Amino acid sequence: MADLEALTKAFSGIGVDENSLISILANSNHEHKKSLRKGCSKFFIEDDNGFERLHQSTVKNLKLEFKRFRDAVVLSLLHPWERDARLIEKALKQGPRHYSVIVEIACTRSSDELLGARKAYHSLFDHSIEEDLASRIKGSERKLLVALVSAYRYEGPKVDEDVAKSEAEILSSAIKSADKRKPIEDEDAIMILSTRSKPHLQAVYEHYSKICGKTITEDLEAEGILKDTVECLCTPATYFTRVLEAALSVDADEESKRALTRVIVTQKEFMVKEGNVLNKIQGILTGSYKDFVLGLVAGGKN
Amino acid sequence: MATLIAPDHPSAVEDAEALRKACKGWGTDEKAIISVLGHRNAAQRKQIRLAYEELYQEDLIKRLESELSGDFEKAVYRWVLDPADRDAVLANVAIKKISPDHHVIIEISCTRSPEELLALRRAYQARYKHSLEEDVAAHTKGDIRKLLVALVSAFRYDGEEINTRRANSEANILHDAIKDEAFNHEEVIRILSTRSKMQLMATFNCYRDDQGTTITKKLLGESGDEFLVALRTAVRCLNDPKKYFEKVLRNSIKGIGTDEDALTRVIVTRAEKDLKEIKDLYHKRNSMPLEQAVAKDTSGDYEAFLLTLLGKED
Numbered sequence: 070m071a072d073l074e075a076l077t078k079a080f081s082g083i084g085v086d087e088n089s090l091i092s093i094l095a096n097s098n099h100e101h102k103k104s105l106r107k108g109c110s111k112f113f114i115e116d117d118n119g120f121e122r123l124h125q126s127t128v129k130n131l132k133l134e135f136k137r138f139r140d141a142v143v144l145s146l147l148h149p150w151e152r153d154a155r156l157i158e159k160a161l162k163q164g165p166r167h168y169s170v171i172v173e174i175a176c177t178r179s180s181d182e183l184l185g186a187r188k189a190y191h192s193l194f195d196h197s198i199e200e201d202l203a204s205r206i207k208g209s210e211r212k213l214l215v216a217l218v219s220a221y222r223y224e225g226p227k228v229d230e231d232v233a234k235s236e237a238e239i240l241s242s243a244i245k246s247a248d249k250r251k252p253i254e255d256e257d258a259i260m261i262l263s264t265r266s267k268p269h270l271q272a273v274y275e276h277y278s279k280i281c282g283k284t285i286t287e288d289l290e291a292e293g294i295l296k297d298t299v300e301c302l303c304t305p306a307t308y309f310t311r312v313l314e315a316a317l318s319v320d321a322d323e324e325s326k327r328a329l330t331r332v333i334v335t336q337k338e339f340m341v342k343e344g345n346v347l348n349k350i351q352g353i354l355t356g357s358y359k360d361f362v363l364g365l366v367a368g369g370k371n
Numbered sequence: 372m373a374t375l376i377a378p379d380h381p382s383a384v385e386d387a388e389a390l391r392k393a394c395k396g397w398g399t400d401e402k403a404i405i406s407v408l409g410h411r412n413a414a415q416r417k418q419i420r421l422a423y424e425e426l427y428q429e430d431l432i433k434r435l436e437s438e439l440s441g442d443f444e445k446a447v448y449r450w451v452l453d454p455a456d457r458d459a460v461l462a463n464v465a466i467k468k469i470s471p472d473h474h475v476i477i478e479i480s481c482t483r484s485p486e487e488l489l490a491l492r493r494a495y496q497a498r499y500k501h502s503l504e505e506d507v508a509a510h511t512k513g514d515i516r517k518l519l520v521a522l523v524s525a526f527r528y529d530g531e532e533i534n535t536r537r538a539n540s541e542a543n544i545l546h547d548a549i550k551d552e553a554f555n556h557e558e559v560i561r562i563l564s565t566r567s568k569m570q571l572m573a574t575f576n577c578y579r580d581d582q583g584t585t586i587t588k589k590l591l592g593e594s595g596d597e598f599l600v601a602l603r604t605a606v607r608c609l610n611d612p613k614k615y616f617e618k619v620l621r622n623s624i625k626g627i628g629t630d631e632d633a634l635t636r637v638i639v640t641r642a643e644k645d646l647k648e649i650k651d652l653y654h655k656r657n658s659m660p661l662e663q664a665v666a667k668d669t670s671g672d673y674e675a676f677l678l679t680l681l682g683k684e685d
Contacts, residue, residue: 184489184526187526188526191526191528191529191530195528195530195532196528196567197525197526197527197528197565197567199524199525199526199564199565200527200528200565200566200567203561203565204561204565212557215521215561215565216520216524219504219521219524219525219526220502220504220524221489221492221493221496221502221503221504221524222502223496223500223501223502223505224496225496225500227500232509256516256517260508260516260520263504264502264504264505264508264520265505266501266502266505
């Protein structure tokens with residue numbers, strides 16, 4: 070039933086199409102609405118008192134929909150330095166499951182953009198990013214994350230292939246020794262990933278594939294943050310596509326959906342190129358959130 | 372306070388012409404070079420370089436390099452460079468030695484302000500096409516490497532705020548880390564390389580108040596332990612840089628022979644900053660003015676240049 074589909078979509082939390090919601094409800098009598106509710110078992114449950122009750126989580130979702138629109142607006146208004154500083158601070162507060170945001174910012178921004186974020190962080194929070202990360206992160210990711218935000222990478226194209234090859238070998242052996250020592254704590258791996266230039270790391274990535282027959286990211290499948298690091302530094306398009314697809318999938322959680330806003334706002338150039346994802350967005354998002362997002366992307370073409 | 376004596380509004384063109392005259396012909400008029408360059412601050416020296424380039428289509432620095440020699444040339448070369456560029460050269464020289472000069476890297480990264488350290492990192496990239504941290508990482512290993520990379524990568528908060536509770540707890544962490552046989556290097560590196568300088572000074576004070584002795588004395592232990600020595604240098608540079616520089620100067624002059632690299636480095640890098648206070652410290656400590664010690668230990672144009680930077684009236 071078209072109405073049921075539209076309603077389900079409206080309650081799924083990725084954009085609310087106010088217009089179609091209004092038209093369904095305005096034209097439904099009591100019986101029709103009841104059958105809609107009964108058909109929409111995902112969002113309505115049978116209450117013991119004989120009525121179809123709206124799921125608590127759906128109420129939250131509706132709130133979040135408008136929050137998402139608001140978040141997107143705020144995020145795109147902020148100066149990129151302040152934006153990135155605040156994203157890092159929030160991710161740090163939220164805990165280990167959110168540390169990939171720190172990796173994303175530290176590794177996909179230019180050297181000067183990252184520096185700007187560090188300056189903004191001083192102004193906003195009266196601390197340096199590295200001191201907050203270093204004192205609050207207790208797990209094995211600490212060294213890598215502190216090193217990544219402290220980087221001021223050379224941005225020229227020059228690469229020493231011999232060095233890149235030997236560093237690919239170092240990474241390979243760090244990954245192979247995972248049973249003896251977590252790769253994310255391997256000092257040499259951390260040094261390579263946090264001090265070398267991106268072109269250099271891309272060369273390391275190529276050499277690794279030649280040496281090992283698989284890409285570094287394939288071999289790091291189980292390694293969460295470390296995999297994100299390599300992806301962001303060497304194949305950022307792959308990383309962003311993955312994040313977007315997770316955000317747009319049917320069973321996306323709240324965190325993944327928030328990533329959608331973040332990536333769209335911060336990666337406009339990428340979004341413009343990603344025709345595939347753009348089409349998906351067209352199909353899935355609705356309402357004011359969708360309009361805003363498409364507007365941002367269109368603006369990114371300039 | 373600076374020891375450099377420089378006029379308010381020199382003419383860059385006249386200076387460039389004077390330098391050209393000093394370099395033309397068979398010999399070099401070193402005295403003229405000293406009397407111009409030895410009395411110009413960084414901004415003025417930059418103007419002179421630009422004027423010289425425009426007038427003579429030649430890089431003043433290259434000209435000086437070819438005209439001068441020995442310790443005098445090294446000193447003038449370092450003096451003429453922009454401060455950030457100079458720090459980059461000093462860092463690179465220290466890194467590329469067969470046995471890297473850890474203390475120089477520590478000295479530079481710990482005594483410069485956060486903005487100066489950033490400027491150094493930029494200048495280093497422009498000059499050497501690598502980041503400072505990747506070169507440090509490639510030429511060192513073990514705990515020293517971790518410490519040095521962390522120190523050069525720092526962008527410390529520059530404010531005055533101190534968290535007393537944290538200063539106390541981190542003083543305890545440092546104490547435990549140092550007295551422990553296993554020595555938790557990670558925590559020490561974390562604290563020393565990420566906290567603001569004000570916060571660190573408060574921490575060192577807490578340490579001294581709690582333990583009855585300064586943290587540097589506690590770290591005196593084994594001079595064979597390279598990491599401990601490096602830590603001590605870092606703490607001293609962070610806690611009281613002028614005192615540290617006085618010691619470097621004292622060590623460079625005392626005994627047989629002179630460590631010209633160290634002597635030049637401190638005088639050239641501090642002449643526009645705090646060499647006056649360092650001189651006073653030296654005098655108090657050694658009952659002899661620094662100028663006198665330098666004059667005893669050096670000679671010729673090199674001596675004349677250093678004395679000029681130390682504020683000797685012409």
